[in-house]
Amino acid sequence: MWSYLARRVLIGIPTLWAIITVCFFLMRLTPGGPFDSAAPVPPEILANLRARYHLDDPLWQQYLSYLWNLLHWDFGPSFKYKDFTVTELIAQGFPVSFQNGFAAILLAMVIGIPMGIAAALAQNTARDYTVSGIAMTGIVIPNFVMGQLLILIFGVWLKDTAVHLPAGGWNNGAFANRILPVITLALPFVAYLARITRGSMIEVMRANYVRTAKAKGLPFRAVVIHHALKSALTPVVTFLGPATAFILTGSMVVETIFQIPGIGRYFVQGALNRDYTLVMGVTILSAAIMILMNLLVDLLYGVLDPKVRYD
Amino acid sequence: MALLDVRNLTVRFDTPDGEVQAVSDLSFTMEKGECLGIVGESGSGKSQTFMAAMGLLADNGRATGDVLFGGANLLTAGEKQLNAIRGNKAAMVFQDHMTSLTPHMKVGRQMAEVLVRHRGLSAAAARDAAIAMLKRVQIPDPERRAAMYPHELSGGLRQRVMIAMSLLCHPELLIADEPTTALDVTVQALILDLIREVKEQDRTSVILITHDLGVVAGLADRVAVMYAGRIVELGDVAQIFAAPQHPYTQGLLACTPRLDDVGKVLKTISGQPPNLQRLPPGCAFAPRCPFKIAACAERPPLRPAAGGGLKACARDDIASINRAAS
Ligand SMILES: Nc1ncnc2c1ncn2[C@@H]1O[C@H](COP(=O)(O)OP(=O)(O)OP(=O)(O)O)[C@@H](O)[C@H]1O
Ligand SMILES: [Mg+2]
Numbered sequence: 001m002w003s004y005l006a007r008r009v010l011i012g013i014p015t016l017w018a019i020i021t022v023c024f025f026l027m028r029l030t031p032g033g034p035f036d037s038a039a040p041v042p043p044e045i046l047a048n049l050r051a052r053y054h055l056d057d058p059l060w061q062q063y064l065s066y067l068w069n070l071l072h073w074d075f076g077p078s079f080k081y082k083d084f085t086v087t088e089l090i091a092q093g094f095p096v097s098f099q100n101g102f103a104a105i106l107l108a109m110v111i112g113i114p115m116g117i118a119a120a121l122a123q124n125t126a127r128d129y130t131v132s133g134i135a136m137t138g139i140v141i142p143n144f145v146m147g148q149l150l151i152l153i154f155g156v157w158l159k160d161t162a163v164h165l166p167a168g169g170w171n172n173g174a175f176a177n178r179i180l181p182v183i184t185l186a187l188p189f190v191a192y193l194a195r196i197t198r199g200s201m202i203e204v205m206r207a208n209y210v211r212t213a214k215a216k217g218l219p220f221r222a223v224v225i226h227h228a229l230k231s232a233l234t235p236v237v238t239f240l241g242p243a244t245a246f247i248l249t250g251s252m253v254v255e256t257i258f259q260i261p262g263i264g265r266y267f268v269q270g271a272l273n274r275d276y277t278l279v280m281g282v283t284i285l286s287a288a289i290m291i292l293m294n295l296l297v298d299l300l301y302g303v304l305d306p307k308v309r310y311d
Numbered sequence: 312m313a314l315l316d317v318r319n320l321t322v323r324f325d326t327p328d329g330e331v332q333a334v335s336d337l338s339f340t341m342e343k344g345e346c347l348g349i350v351g352e353s354g355s356g357k358s359q360t361f362m363a364a365m366g367l368l369a370d371n372g373r374a375t376g377d378v379l380f381g382g383a384n385l386l387t388a389g390e391k392q393l394n395a396i397r398g399n400k401a402a403m404v405f406q407d408h409m410t411s412l413t414p415h416m417k418v419g420r421q422m423a424e425v426l427v428r429h430r431g432l433s434a435a436a437a438r439d440a441a442i443a444m445l446k447r448v449q450i451p452d453p454e455r456r457a458a459m460y461p462h463e464l465s466g467g468l469r470q471r472v473m474i475a476m477s478l479l480c481h482p483e484l485l486i487a488d489e490p491t492t493a494l495d496v497t498v499q500a501l502i503l504d505l506i507r508e509v510k511e512q513d514r515t516s517v518i519l520i521t522h523d524l525g526v527v528a529g530l531a532d533r534v535a536v537m538y539a540g541r542i543v544e545l546g547d548v549a550q551i552f553a554a555p556q557h558p559y560t561q562g563l564l565a566c567t568p569r570l571d572d573v574g575k576v577l578k579t580i581s582g583q584p585p586n587l588q589r590l591p592p593g594c595a596f597a598p599r600c601p602f603k604i605a606a607c608a609e610r611p612p613l614r615p616a617a618g619g620g621l622k623a624c625a626r627d628d629i630a631s632i633n634r635a636a637s
Contacts, residue, residue: 209410209414212413214397215397216397216398217394217425217429222424226424306414
């Protein structure tokens with residue numbers, strides 16, 4: 001088990017390196033550069049800037065020095081936010097995105113999984129159709145529409161009532177300011193989780209061993225909880241791994257709508273601005289989280305299924 | 312009063328291409344301590360008859376009729392009443408023994424659950440009783456096996472675990488669905504001995520569903536022959552094996568290879584079993600029957616036959632024709 005863990009972490013390093021390398025060269029191959037802007041910069045200043053960021057060195061040299069700095073936990077200076085290093089930007093933005101994402105995924109699990117189970121156990125009844133309807137709505141309505149809708153309802157229409165919520169802004173992470181963005185983030189995941197859980201639960205309830213459990217005279221609840229649930233959760237975990245990695249690194253749309261100082265905005269802005277170091281930083285962070293979540297998923301498989309061995 | 316009294320049991324399944332009638336108007340009774348063999352081709356409704364009796368039909372299945380057991384009608388009993396009987400007074404061992412144990416639960420715990428549920432034992436006491444039962448079904452090293460997951464056990468062991476589990480509460484009725492199919496001969500013999508022991512020592516009534524007529528001959532007191540969801544012949548084992556009264560039973564017995572058949576071409580019953588979605592109005596076996604007459608266009612009721620059994624066949628002269636032919 002421990003040697004398996006160590007091995008997986010070690011394999012993560014070359015994976016991460018490969019991602020860094022591909023991303024580094026892809027960024028540089030993309031036309032345009034960080035200092036192309038609408039207002040032309042005088043050539044002398046441009047030359048100065050390029051020299052300061054070593055953009056005139058041979059590419060391989062830039063690459064090697066970037067790697068070298070990374071090893072020292074230095075993600076380099078941001079090209080656009082000139083007074084900040086990328087490390088600083090990530091340190092500011094990531095905790096915000098992480099907290100919101102984590103809250104959202106927890107909320108989605110707490111609501112979506114029981115919804116899916118309830119639907120599966122009452123297959124083709126009004127309850128089932130209601131869940132399917134909610135799930136379809138959650139999947140079909142895009143984030144930016146849902147976010148605006150919630151703002152309209154709770155921020156504008158209910159403005160003078162007790163359930164009024166801020167229409168946006170972060171207010172240093174006040175609870176009230178987190179509610180709408182977290183709900184907006186969570187809703188599509190509620191929908192996906194309900195659908196996935198429903199499907200796998202229906203399948204597992206038809207399994208021979210569930211029939212055996214019923215034949216033993218166990219109450220229905222015990223059959224579901226002790227005999228069906230664990231197997232039914234396997235596809236849920238498979239979905240949750242990448243989904244969590246995705247949501248933890250922030251959503252550009254949600255963070256923009258609610259004006260949240262998270263990391264999601266940086267990624268898109270960084271890409272548009274050719275802010276090489278910022279994009280690299282956020283990419284490395286996302287990749288590391290993805291690798292970690294995949295490892296977590298594989299460990300959870302072992303909890304759900306004793307056939308999975310780690311050696 | 313009979314231990315088990317099945318009256319006019321009909322089982323239907325809704326499928327995307329129409330309704331399937333897997334069991335049709337089936338009736339029989341069974342006494343305490345008796346072993347009833349159920350034989351018939353694949354798809355003849357052997358398993359679904361007892362799935363219905365135990366309230367274990369798939370979601371798309373419905374059963375009508377009566378299944379009286381210990382003063383209760385199992386088809387109309389509520390969930391609570393049914394759960395007090397299942398695994399306790401009536402237990403079933405399923406055909407698909409490779410997949411019938413929960414993969415993520417240790418087998419000892421799966422067994423202990425039954426005793427905790429029906430006998431109110433503590434977890435520890437139930438575990439000990441489960442291990443004792445594993446010992447009784449001759450599983451070597453039962454303590455260690457109890458701590459294993461199903462995938463760590465061979466097919467034969469899983470099947471014995473299933474049987475041990477079914478016997479934990481000393482049921483009055485044990486339904487064993489193909490308990491020996493796909494097991495090697497030594498394990499088969501072991502399981503059959505075990506069933507015989509349970510029947511004789513505990514006076515447990517056993518329903519033995521099988522393809523293997525040899526198994527029926529060795530264990531059962533009576534045998535019911537099923538065809539297309541109906542019993543076509545029912546009676547004393549020795550009697551039916553010696554003088555089968557229904558053409559289908561005759562065919563079935565003729566198909567069984569014997570040691571002195573070496574070198575001969577195996578016999579089969581020609582034709583196919585009927586489509587359960589469109590059962591013919593008359594005798595379901597008639598299209599394959601060498602003795603078909605005009606009367607077969609009407610459904611023959613199950614009626615007394617020569618030798619004291621029951622048969623569902625319009626003709627009475629088949630046994631003699633057959634004897635003359637051989
Ligand atoms: N859930 C279901 N939906 C539709 N048809 C079903 C379903 N379950 C069983 N059947 C059908 O019912 C018929 C009887 O099945 P059953 O399992 O009782 O056969 P059997 O006599 O036990 O056969 P075998 O010897 O192969 O076990 C079969 O034709 C089968 O296809
Ligand atoms: Mg069967």
